[in-house]
Amino acid sequence: MKTVVIGVIGADVHAVGNKILDYCLTNAGFKVVNIGVLSQQEDFINAAVETNADAILVSSLYGHGELDCRGFKDKCVESGLEGVLLYVGGNIVIGKQKWKAVQSRFKDMGFDRVYPPGTSPDDAIKALNKDLR
Amino acid sequence: MKTVVIGVIGADVHAVGNKILDYCLTNAGFKVVNIGVLSQQEDFINAAVETNADAILVSSLYGHGELDCRGFKDKCVESGLEGVLLYVGGNIVIGKQKWKAVQSRFKDMGFDRVYPPGTSPDDAIKALNKDLR
Amino acid sequence: MDLRNKKISEEKFLKMREEVLASWPTGKGVDLKEAIEYLKKIPDHQNFAKKLKKAKNLDRVLIQPRAGVALEHQHIKLLKYLEKVGGADFLPSTIDSYTRQNRYEEAEVGIRESILSGKSMLNGFPVVNHGVESCRRVSEAINVPLQARHGTPDARLLTEIIHAAGWTSNEGGGISYNIPYAKSVPLETTIRNWQYCDRLVGYYEEHGVSLNREPFGPLTGTLVPPCISNTVAIIETLLAAEQGVKNSSVGYGQLGNIIQDVAAIRALREQTEYYLEAYGFEDVYVSTVFHQWMGGFPKDETEAFGLISMGATTAALAGATKMITKTTHESIGIPTMQANARGLKASKEVVMLLRGQRYATGIKVRKEIEQIKAEVDQILDKVVEVGSGDLAVGAVEAFKAGIIDIPFAPSQYNAGKILTARDVDGAVRILEFGNIPFDEEIKDFHYNKLEKRAKKENRKVDFNMTIDDVYSISDKKSMIDSENEWWKNENN
């Protein structure tokens, strides 16, 4: 059974998608460690270290995603999590922007997969199953 | 008192604007000769000749304006109406088109003034008062 | 006049057909026997009449756009797009205005010019010029039922062609496709023409083919009070039933006051059913059509979206079977296919959201229903009276006498004495009755409603109200100006 850490980063309180991701990932056979909303980079990393996680799924809905995710990958590497998959999704930037540009900004920050608004949990599950095979 | 012929050209039955133009122009002090909907070029010309009109206001709402107005100016000239003002207004072409281009197509056809959709009767009155001074 | 509301005998009908089919070369393409076989093979979900019947159990309003361009392949492209992207439940073919006036030569010019210029120079699909084979390619290219929508005083040949082509519905009627759509065609003529169209449908029905017929509800689309448009719809339905029509959709154009609009649709359905039964037609299936606002539209596309969606909400609350959608290009010109699909999508979103919901039968709606019914009854009684018991004759005489009178209609056979305006709630009331045969109670009702507005706005009840209201939906500038004044006034 693969372990995934999920949570909502920064000063973000959007809880609905997080609760639904929890339910769907659990249903799909993952061990879900949900650190909930208002989580800092450290909270994600601590949870991943403690549970020996295979992947971290960062949600950011409220628009500050770009500010909140800076340096996340570096911190992961520092904490010995270089092998851990890093996804980010939600409404990760402010406003309607060209998706290609947004995606590559986040890939440059070290995220393995970057998801646009309204991604269905099924897509996340498919990708995890593929990447963690 | 100036005399204006109004009517709706071609196979066009849009009567509302025509009735309102009639009312407003009359109120504004014009002698209005209203030949109504479904009027052919000849009907306009005959009415103008008979009443010694100062202006002809052609309405076309239904989209065939461009087909219906071809050669109108020539016929006017043939009938000795070269001095009579020629306006056209309504929804004179099919669909949403660049107004500048539409306007110059109709000016080329010999219309003195060309009006876009939703022109208020007041605008017509102002122009007539100016052009017929 | 030798007009009668009486089923045309088969013999006479078949003889008339020969003449009609000979009136333009494409008429030769109609083979009635073969057409019956062709129509029988159309699956239920592509048959207009059958889909409408089934819609009763779906619990949402079905949607249909208006659409038509000059050339076959472009028309097919347009319809497919509206089905796929717009989610249309029914498709139309709007017919061009030359065809509507039987000016097939001019339509031919339009087709040629369209080919040359690469854009449609006609405001619709010239069905007669294209003929049966072409029209079959159109209906076969789509997966939903197809209807001809036009405004043709003499649509006999058109009707022959579209039904033979598998188009399972036809809009129109002897009154509704004359008075708003013609200037000098006698009503007698058009009623006769449409008896023919209905008789053709009756013939198909006798041979096992279900077709739908739909009188054109909104008439001039401009401040037509419900009593007038409902009366016309009921008369045309009765005339059609006499010729053998079995599946009728009665239509109504949104006026803007939700209570009046809901009541009008309900009254229309109930009274149509009532009169059908009273006239001895017990097997006619009735459905209703709600037209989004048919008068002048706002120029601003966003405002237009508001109006379109508000119309869709009303249709849903009224429980109409079908809704004809508008587009945000309405005030400018024939919409692009994208704009057309957007009108459908906004409307569909609303009717999907409101699935299963109806306006609760509050006292206000019920009162308004009773009001409309009483008005329609009084007009219809008089129509039958002046027709000495014959509805067709009555209709002709009623228009002559102004017993039925349609605001802003171009026809010289319309009295044109009626004037209407909105009351304080935006409902359309009558300020000048002409010869509409209402009793004092009804007249007082209208009078009082309009007086209340006059008082509120400190003005008189007169034609200027009517004029203002012609613009009140399309242009809110003056309303906004007076509001701005209002806020600054200390005494409100």
Add this chain to the structure above:
Amino acid sequence: MDLRNKKISEEKFLKMREEVLASWPTGKGVDLKEAIEYLKKIPDHQNFAKKLKKAKNLDRVLIQPRAGVALEHQHIKLLKYLEKVGGADFLPSTIDSYTRQNRYEEAEVGIRESILSGKSMLNGFPVVNHGVESCRRVSEAINVPLQARHGTPDARLLTEIIHAAGWTSNEGGGISYNIPYAKSVPLETTIRNWQYCDRLVGYYEEHGVSLNREPFGPLTGTLVPPCISNTVAIIETLLAAEQGVKNSSVGYGQLGNIIQDVAAIRALREQTEYYLEAYGFEDVYVSTVFHQWMGGFPKDETEAFGLISMGATTAALAGATKMITKTTHESIGIPTMQANARGLKASKEVVMLLRGQRYATGIKVRKEIEQIKAEVDQILDKVVEVGSGDLAVGAVEAFKAGIIDIPFAPSQYNAGKILTARDVDGAVRILEFGNIPFDEEIKDFHYNKLEKRAKKENRKVDFNMTIDDVYSISDKKSMIDSENEWWKNENN
């Protein structure tokens, strides 16, 4: 706990102020005496409380957007645009999420980054960092009343600054700005914080300045049943009244069933007034706020227009005083000012069209009103009981015990046991009550409503229904798929 629903004494309040104002440098900019003079000079039509009162006579719903960007000049540009082009009747300043969590250093970073990158890197206007002078320039740049809209558990400093700056309304409350907006802030703390905010308003009122207060109605915006959101709104209004608030707007987020939505707004107004009187507050002016759908929005912008306009129709029929509008960018991100104005315009078109119109008080609406009222009464009775007569204590205890329980809330102080789903008509009902103290009659009512749906859809009443309904407004694909199946099924 030493929490009490009791007006803070002036002495104590003034002492608390010192501490609050010292918590960030811009606090020094607040001079209460000078602020009172400043506020008194604001003309009536720019005062939120006064404009709301006057709105009663206008007979249409007033509209307000959400909007806020990082930098002052851009924020001003945005608000001016929404006033001029959008026709907003009220303007907001949405506050960024760092400020909401009192993380002013991070807000400072956001401001700097916004200057550098040339675009707003914050999701709102960081009011505390900008301070009183800057905020005055904002309110002075516009011609309509201005309100702070946020979601701040500790908004004391923010509140000091905005009111001193002439912003005449503040959204929020001890419950509604905690449970949906925080994870681990005790309710006791936020109720206390908001008592302070309300006390400040009370202080202004005592000195002749009218200000408006508005609890945040929609909570998590996601399938919150009316009984829960109305209960919270009423509690917060009563707590505010105790501190001297005189002008309260109670809010509610659209759920989608028009009857339920209309009933919820009516019940909310009536019960708020009823309880205010019962608690001895006879001079509090109550108005209502209707929020267009607050949950996940459709991605397609045209569908979004349908949803927005349908919401506007509902607000008008409900007779809400004010409506908060959404935009077609909702599902993607903070809207551009153009998109924001379009949301306003479509909404304004609808409320202008529906001026003077109300939903007739049909039996269904009345039944639904009674239902909601009975539910609210049962919850409120229990709240007071567990608070031993004190409403503030009761609120804390009620959340602890799950007597009030908000679906999908992030707070650890929320029980999170309640589950809701839609019935056949789209009304939101409760499937899992947790500890909400309903009698059997009410529970059966909800149970039966959902069972009816389960039967119709041939499924069980369970969490999967809730999940489906989280998506049912934003994504209609599955609904359309099942419809397509339906048409092909012979047996319907």
